[in-house]
Amino acid sequence: MAQVSIAVNGKVRRADVEPRLLLVHFLREQLRLTGTHVGCDTSQCGACTVLIDGRSAKSCTLFAVQADGSEITTIEGLARDGELHPLQQGFWEEHGLQCGYCTPGMIMAAVTLLNDTPKPTEQQIREGIAGNFCRCTGYQHIVNAIQHAAGKR
């Protein structure tokens, strides 16, 4: 067992974990933060995307021990005082989801994109979500949702 101390959505969480515990399982099963999804479990789909020290990463491709001492933001950490984050609002307004399985990962990838590039072109948006698969929407409404959020900033 290894001891980890990870700040998740602003709250420090200490736990004893097996080194082989994946970060996504730590979040979902130990912390019960089930907004972060497991899609492919093979580093491809991005459904498990969270922010580690402010940058998007696939939490199925990282052991929790590697994140010891880091700050993590999950989809649950975006809304403030009951107010949706502009990206959450954008997905709502622009119908950026159908089944919703990819949505938390898409939004977390888009958070990094908009931090780096506050006014992205459509091409930059598509590159920014290149690590995230959606099997429902055909992506256009997701692009619109991110544009909507960028317009609000």
Place this chain on the structure above:
Amino acid sequence: MIPTPFDYARATSLDDAVAKLKASGGRAKLIAGGHSLVPLMKFRLSEPAALIDIARIPGLSGIREQEGRIHIGAGTVHHDVASSALLRDKCPVVADTAAQIGDPQVRHRGTLGGSLAHADPAADYPAVVLALDADIHLKGPKGWRVVKASDFFKDLFTVDMEADEIIVSVQFAPVRAAAYAKLHQRASRYAIVGVAAALDVSGGRVESARVGLTGAGSHATRLTAVEQALAGQPLTPAAIGAAAERAGAGLTHVNADIHASEDYRRAMVPVFTRRALEGALRRATASTAGRQRSGPSSSGTRWR
């Protein structure tokens, strides 16, 4: 998918990492970004008894220029290489290549050293370090060792590195007239065929050229037939096109997999060689033009 159990320790310094590796007697593996190793461990294709995490060793990451050469720390993540102002200015091919690796999430975690050590036959960086004739600096229990990129890649996932050695940095003389062109696999972005070309130019001619190929064979290699065909040639599309035709020469083993047959890869090698050379040529002529005419005259170019 759950890997087999392992012990985990963080290295606090380079010497600490070397000592821990040596003490493990071959049982431990280094982990940097984990973006090649963790997927393998999840499939249980790799079952190390222990991991030594080198991701937080101070000084193992960063990009700097020293005495005319560029040093990139092995722990530098692809995103930092892609967004380096120094590289964009002095040696844009490296930043361009990093920007084409995988996707943003992969680029936030994966490292240069991890990519070179892993030596995936479809990885991008190997082609570029070959074209730049880079030196790979390693540290082990016996001290420092420098291996030329052209001697480093030996075979499938096999490089000139002992089990207790660590890649510390990659060093090279920057070349502006260099470019990378790849045919990427649509889902992972790995190279089906990737070619990096670097030109030394003087007086409107190619003085010498280096061309690195990845994706086609078991490991990245130099395309020496193309390099020889280019030496002394004028900086023209025709000369470059003719040299690119030589790219298939001497390729004995060419990969075939679900993404591309051997014939298709063989057909793509000269195509992407030509594209890489054309990119290098555009950069060569843009920097000459830039010196002759000042002002925003290079706005017609397609690269940043």
